[in-house]
Amino acid sequence: MNDLAITPSIDVDRLTAIDVHTHAEISRDGHGSLSPELFGASEEYFKAHGHRQPTIAEMAAYYRERNMAAVVFTVDAEHATGWPRISNEEVAESCAAHPDVLIPFASVDPWKGRAGVREVRRLVERHGVRGFKFHPSIQGFSPDDPMAYPLYEAIEELGVPALFHTGQTGIGAGVPGGGGIRLKYSNPMLIDDVAVDFPELRIILAHPSFPWQDEALAVATHKPHVHIDLSGWSPKYFPPQLVRYANSLLKDKVLFGSDYPVITPDRWLADFDTLDIKPEVRPRILKDNAARLLGLVRG
Template sequence: MDVSSLTAIDVHTHAEISKDGHASLSPELLGASAAYFKAHGHRQPTIEEMAAHYRERRMAAVVFTVDAEHATGHPRIPNEEIAESCAAHADVLVPFASIDPHKGRAGVREARRLVTEYGVRGFKFHPSLQGFSPDDRMAYPLYEAIEELGVPALFHTGQTGIGAGVPGGGGIRLKHSDPMLVDDVAVDFPELRIILAHPSFPWQDEALAVATHKPHVYIDLSGWSPKYFPPQLVRYANTLLKDKVLFGSDYPVITPDRWLADFAGLDIKPEVRPRILKDNAARLLGLLKD
């Protein structure tokens, strides 16, 4: 990947459909997410289409699914398929994997194999959807392996559109996505690179506290239009966290075009913009050496 030719690196995009047409979530949960983001009728692009979308814009994108088989009973899109499809478009796509922590030792073995044999560069967790608390010791062997492998772990934080409006929220418990629960992970795995995904409503201040206190905790800005960012998030992105905030869209429910258009109107210092849009992610992902 020629990082110097890129205008931005989007660290948060979703593979929503497999090559054989299998969706990443049940129709009920996908429909709730689409309604939450007012994205009814949006297409579920293939990874090949995602590559073309980002290549046209001279951007790179991190791609992942969510493995929540234990909590939802819905089979995931195979991590191997995502990794292989991204490898075919390595000029613009970076593969992350997702492993349900309930899979125990089998999940640990899979994580090691995905990094060493498939070139996976990070892991996505969605505690609310996966039905676990980030500080649950059940997940610790998986964190230990990810820390040893030297790749980041990205945690969904804050409210989620998945299950929104469905009776009982589709069984999804928001409490699992409090970023303070990830603080324990940052303490117990001090070399693990952690990304707190999204403006963490209603726990924005907690996310900022963790990211300023723990040297290897970052924040991505996906899932919200920048025009709705809380003022304290903008203030910290401009100052104390200028090297630890990352551009993410949440594509396909939010497009990079929409996100960047709204970001252009945000009061971000000119010298900070390239850090957020590309430089911070390039270093974190090992694409650009210090």
């Protein structure tokens, strides 16, 4: 175990919220997480032209100022895109410098096979990584493909969550052929098989899952360890059935996420304030559910 294999020293009681979905978009040497073509399409989709890509240290300062914690990750999609990833070790090391506010997740391309499994174990056991991000559409795989099962098995055994992008993506939107990105891989129903075959794996379905919102609600309601994060959309655009389930059947399984930096938590929280969410449910969505899932509190 090295210096990074530590539990984040997060004082949950002082936090106003835990953002479970933020992106490390740029490395220390200036390398971006996406090709210029795909990044430009994402900027256009989110109307975030020219938005600045913060360093992880700047992200830490941003969240510390707001008394929030944040999960940070990048996406490893080298096989499908040919674009070199930002190092998982760099993300973990940068987060470890700010353990009071940042929680490192990693991303391992499922196409890496046994080498990917070894990396998953090393990242958790030696680098303090607390979960893994998958983006099936960008990584070019179906979540229920047995090719990815050795990764899930290792993640389940290590007891950390797996977060899957679901629904449409702004990455590749408007580019001819969508930049080669296939939306079908991000149907949340494909993750139902994963939840069946790995019953102790903690799963997060990221985003309101347009156009498959009902599928996401069905899987999260049916499978006890499947959660939903609310990132990537302003809450004022949430489908009514998502709000209804968040207020009732899924009140312990819905998580605040922003998709920072393309959507800021300031904007997200301002719009969330206008939703008809029960007062007793709000703190669960903003902090309590994530604190429990991420092992920051007992129970």
